[in-house]
Amino acid sequence: MVIVGGGGHGLATAYYLAKLHGLTNVAVVEKGWIGGGNTGRNTTIIRSNYLNDESAGLYEHALKLWEGLSQDLNYNVMFSQRGVMNLAHNEHDVRELKRRCYANHLNGVDSDWLSTSQVKEFCPILNCDPDARYPVLGATLQRRGGVARHDAVAWGYARGADRRGVDIIQNCEVTGFRIHDGAVQGVETTKGFIGAAKVGVVVAGHATVLADMAGFRLPIDSHPLQALVSEPIKPVLDTVVMSNAVHAYISQSDKGELVIGAGADLYNSYAQRGSLPIVEETIRAIVELFPMFGRVRMLRSWGGIVDIAPDASPIISKTPVGGLYFNCGWGTGGFKATPGSGWVFAHTIARDEPHAINAAFKLDRFYSGELVAEHGAAAVAH
Amino acid sequence: MLLISCPWCGPREESEFQCGGEAHIVRPTDGAGLSDTAWGDYVFMRKNPKGVQYERWHHAAGCRRWFNVARHTVTHEILAVYRMGEPPPEVEP
Numbered sequence: 001m002v003i004v005g006g007g008g009h010g011l012a013t014a015y016y017l018a019k020l021h022g023l024t025n026v027a028v029v030e031k032g033w034i035g036g037g038n039t040g041r042n043t044t045i046i047r048s049n050y051l052n053d054e055s056a057g058l059y060e061h062a063l064k065l066w067e068g069l070s071q072d073l074n075y076n077v078m079f080s081q082r083g084v085m086n087l088a089h090n091e092h093d094v095r096e097l098k099r100r101c102y103a104n105h106l107n108g109v110d111s112d113w114l115s116t117s118q119v120k121e122f123c124p125i126l127n128c129d130p131d132a133r134y135p136v137l138g139a140t141l142q143r144r145g146g147v148a149r150h151d152a153v154a155w156g157y158a159r160g161a162d163r164r165g166v167d168i169i170q171n172c173e174v175t176g177f178r179i180h181d182g183a184v185q186g187v188e189t190t191k192g193f194i195g196a197a198k199v200g201v202v203v204a205g206h207a208t209v210l211a212d213m214a215g216f217r218l219p220i221d222s223h224p225l226q227a228l229v230s231e232p233i234k235p236v237l238d239t240v241v242m243s244n245a246v247h248a249y250i251s252q253s254d255k256g257e258l259v260i261g262a263g264a265d266l267y268n269s270y271a272q273r274g275s276l277p278i279v280e281e282t283i284r285a286i287v288e289l290f291p292m293f294g295r296v297r298m299l300r301s302w303g304g305i306v307d308i309a310p311d312a313s314p315i316i317s318k319t320p321v322g323g324l325y326f327n328c329g330w331g332t333g334g335f336k337a338t339p340g341s342g343w344v345f346a347h348t349i350a351r352d353e354p355h356a357i358n359a360a361f362k363l364d365r366f367y368s369g370e371l372v373a374e375h376g377a378a379a380v381a382h
Numbered sequence: 383m384l385l386i387s388c389p390w391c392g393p394r395e396e397s398e399f400q401c402g403g404e405a406h407i408v409r410p411t412d413g414a415g416l417s418d419t420a421w422g423d424y425v426f427m428r429k430n431p432k433g434v435q436y437e438r439w440h441h442a443a444g445c446r447r448w449f450n451v452a453r454h455t456v457t458h459e460i461l462a463v464y465r466m467g468e469p470p471p472e473v474e475p
C-alpha cells in the first residue's frame with residue numbers, strides 16, 4: 001500500500017493502518033519533508049463544535065483521540081485544552097452561535113454560551129467596550145478545545161508508524177498512477193515505480209493535481225491561507241480567541257509568540273504565499289480586539305495552500321478508480337481532525353469501505369446533493 | 383498585491399476587485415433532462431489548474447463590471463485580460 005502525502009493526515013493514516021489493521025507493508029511517499037505542508041504551517045486550533053451531526057461525529061471522534069494521543073504515541077504532542085472562544089459581534093452572530101451551541105449539546109459536544117461580562121472575566125485583555133468597533137455580544141466556549149504542537153504531531157505519528165514497519169520516503173514526488181482495468185496498480189514517482197494494490201492520497205492543496213493524474217474531477221479550489229507570529233512576549237493570553245466576522249484568530253504559543261491566523265485569499269493559487277491586504281485586514285481586527293497588542297512586532301508570516309470544498313466539509317472517500325482513495329477538502333480547518341481523519345481513512349482503505357463516521361463524507365455527495373454544509377462552523381470565510 | 387488592468391478603468395490595486403473563480407462554465411440548457419452527474423459536474427466540479435487559470439474578476443469597488451483574466455496560479459502573473467463573452471486567448475505561461 002502507498003499513502004501519498006506525508007502531512008499529519010497521511011502519517012496518521014499509516015500509523016492506524018499498522019496499529020489497528022495490522023497492515024505494515026505500507027510506504028508513505030512525500031514530495032518534500034514530512035510535516036512541511038499545511039501541517040507545519042497551521043495555527044493548530046483544535047475543537048469539535050461543528051453544526052451537523054455528521055461533522056460533530058467526525059470532529060468529536062478526533063478530539064477524543066487527541067485527549068489520549070501523547071500517551072498513545074508515547075510522544076508529547078503538547079495538546080493543551082485551554083479552551084476555544086468564538087466571538088459574536090452582532091445579533092446574527094449571536095443567533096448562529098447559540099444555535100450551534102444547542103446543536104452541539106444534542107450531539108454530546110461540550111459548548112458553553114458566555115455573556116459579554118463572562119467573556120470579559122474569561123479573557124480580561126479582550127476589548128469588550130460597548131463602543132468598540134467590533135462589540136462583543138457574547139461568545140461560545142468549548143473548554144475541551146485548545147492547541148497542540150504541529151511538528152510533534154507529524155513526528156509522533158511518523159515515529160509510531162516507522163516503529164511498526166511503515167516506510168517513510170521523503171523527497172519523492174508522485175507523478176502519476178498506473179491504472180489497469182479501472183483499478184490502481186501503483187504510483188509513478190521521481191524515484192521510480194512503486195507497485196501497490198491500494199493507494200491513499202492525502203495531499204491537501206494538491207488534491208486536484210493528483211485527481212487529474214487519475215482521470216477524475218474534484219469539487220476543490222486551492223487557495224492560500226496565511227498566518228503570522230509575533231516576537232515572544234510574557235504570557236498574556238491563556239485561551240484561543242476566534243472571530244469569524246472579522247477573520248482573525250489568536251493564541252499564544254508556549255514560547256510566548258502570538259500566533260495569528262488570517263483569512264484565505266479569494267483567488268486560486270498554488271504559490272504557498274498569500275497577499276498583504278489579507279494580513280493587513282487581520283492585523284487591523286486583532287488590534288481592535290486587543291488594543292494592547294498594537295505595538296507588538298511581528299516576526300514571520302507565511303502561507304499554505306488549502307483545499308476548499310463547496311460545503312466546507314472534507315471528502316474521505318473511495319473514488320471512481322478501484323483501490324484508489326482520496327482524503328481532501330479539509331480546507332482551512334483540518335489540523336484539528338488529524339487523528340480522526342487518519343483513523344477513518346485507515347479503516348476506509350483497509351476495508352475498502354468507509355467507517356460509519358466518514359460515510360457521509362463521500363465524493364458522490366456532490367452528485368447526490370447530500371452536502372454537509374459547515375461554512376458557519378468552519379470559521380474562516382471563503 | 384496584484385495590479386489588475388480593468389478593461390474600462392485601467393490598472394488598479396487588487397483590493398478593488400473580487401475574484402469570481404473559473405470562467406467559461408456554461409450553464410446546461412436542458413435542465414429538466416440533465417443527469418445528476420452532469421448537474422454535479424456543472425455546479426461543483428472545478429479545473430483548479432496548477433498553471434494558467436481562466437477566471438472571472440469583478441471591479442467591485444470601481445466600475446462594477448465583470449471581465450475575464452488569464453492568470454498563472456503559481457507565479458500569479460496576469461497573462462491576459464479580456465471581456466466577458468470573448469473566447470479564452472492562447473497564452474504563454
Ligand SMILES: Cc1cc2nc3c(=O)[nH]c(=O)nc-3n(C[C@H](O)[C@H](O)[C@H](O)COP(=O)(O)OP(=O)(O)OC[C@H]3O[C@@H](n4cnc5c(N)ncnc54)[C@H](O)[C@@H]3O)c2cc1C
Pocket residue numbers: 004005006007008009010029030031032033034035036037038039040041042043044045046172173174175202203204205206210225226227261302303304305306330331332333334335336337
Ligand atoms: C495558515 C494556516 C492556518 C491553519 N490553521 C488551522 C487551525 O488553526 N486549525 C485547524 O484545524 N486547521 C488549520 N489549518 C488547516 C490544516 O493545516 C490542514 O487542513 C491540515 O494540516 C492538512 O493536513 P494534511 O496532512 O492533509 O496536509 P499537509 O500537511 O499539507 O500534507 C500534504 C502533503 O502532501 C505532499 N504532496 C503534495 N503533492 C504530492 C505529490 N505529488 N507527491 C508526494 N507528496 C505530495 C505535500 O508536500 C504535503 O507535505 C490551517 C492551514 C493553514 C495554511
Ligand SMILES: [Zn+2]
Pocket residue numbers: 388389390391392441444445446447
Ligand atoms: Zn473598472
